[in-house]
Amino acid sequence: MGLRSFIHRLTAPKSFDSVPNGSFKLVLVINHDLKMGKGKIAAQSGHASVSATLKMGASKPNLLDAWLTSGQKKVCVKATQDELLKLEKDAVKLGIQTVRVNDAGKTQIPSGSLTVIAFGPAQDGELEQLTGHLKLL
Amino acid sequence: MLSDHDGPSMALVVRKDLKLSTGKLAVQCSHAAVSCSLQAKKSEARIFERWNNGGARKICLSVKDEESLRVLMGQAKSAGLITNLVKDAGHTEIPPGTITVLGIGPAPRRIIDLLVGELKPY
Numbered sequence: 511m512g513l514r515s516f517i518h519r520l521t522a523p524k525s526f527d528s529v530p531n532g533s534f535k536l537v538l539v540i541n542h543d544l545k546m547g548k549g550k551i552a553a554q555s556g557h558a559s560v561s562a563t564l565k566m567g568a569s570k571p572n573l574l575d576a577w578l579t580s581g582q583k584k585v586c587v588k589a590t591q592d593e594l595l596k597l598e599k600d601a602v603k604l605g606i607q608t609v610r611v612n613d614a615g616k617t618q619i620p621s622g623s624l625t626v627i628a629f630g631p632a633q634d635g636e637l638e639q640l641t642g643h644l645k646l647l
Numbered sequence: 648m649l650s651d652h653d654g655p656s657m658a659l660v661v662r663k664d665l666k667l668s669t670g671k672l673a674v675q676c677s678h679a680a681v682s683c684s685l686q687a688k689k690s691e692a693r694i695f696e697r698w699n700n701g702g703a704r705k706i707c708l709s710v711k712d713e714e715s716l717r718v719l720m721g722q723a724k725s726a727g728l729i730t731n732l733v734k735d736a737g738h739t740e741i742p743p744g745t746i747t748v749l750g751i752g753p754a755p756r757r758i759i760d761l762l763v764g765e766l767k768p769y
Contacts, residue, residue: 549661549707549708549768550707551673552672552677552769555676555677556659557680559677559680560684561703564684586671586674646670647668647670
């Protein structure tokens with residue numbers, strides 16, 4: 511290790527905070543105002559999950575690892591577009607990561623439609639508060 | 648048939664015989680997508696970047712049973728592609744250990760099309 515990188519390591523702020531205990535999940539909330547087919551919903555959820563994973567990997571790798579190693583638990587629920595946007599605001603207040611997916615609109619629905627928002631990965635309890643009332647898909 | 652110069656693509660192939668609910672299906676496909684992406688990020692960084700920056704194209708297809716899924720996985724592996732087989736933990740709906748989805752790629756669209764071009768969209 512060079513001297514500069516050694517000094518950098520001593521002085522740089524910690525890139526992630528410590529991981530709280532407990533179990534973690536990722537909640538995928540589907541925009542139920544859109545009439546999407548099953549396969550479409552699955553692909554959109556895939557987008558949301560991959561984006562959430564990569565984003566968390568850049569910001570809180572510890573939390574990401576905790577989620578991945580505990581089986582990358584995911585839950586898929588539905589809401590209206592208005593509910594979705596409100597949830598997004600609430601999540602930001604609670605400090606839960608959100609990722610929006612807007613469709614390219616190559617199939618089925620108009621381009622730019624909001625299809626899914628991913629919430630988390632975060633602690634079960636926090637997400638339960640936020641999305642516990644939503645119906646499973 | 649799609650042209651060569653299109654960006655890389657990922658295929659999520661689902662077993663039709665399980666009759667999964669929409670939510671379950673979405674979750675299982677997400678597992679496959681995340682696992683394949685992480686694998687690709689490590690081992691095939693260039694194609695991963697191209698895929699991710701080019702809209703991270705994903706398609707969801709179906710096969711009739713586990714046997715067909717395994718045959719497909721064999722073909723994908725021998726073509727040197729990234730594959731990920733999702734086994735359900737069985738907390739809901741189906742018995743633990745059930746194989747639900749096969750993720751293939753990201754890989755060049757031409758190769759993905761050769762492999763799964765015949766399959767029906769889910």
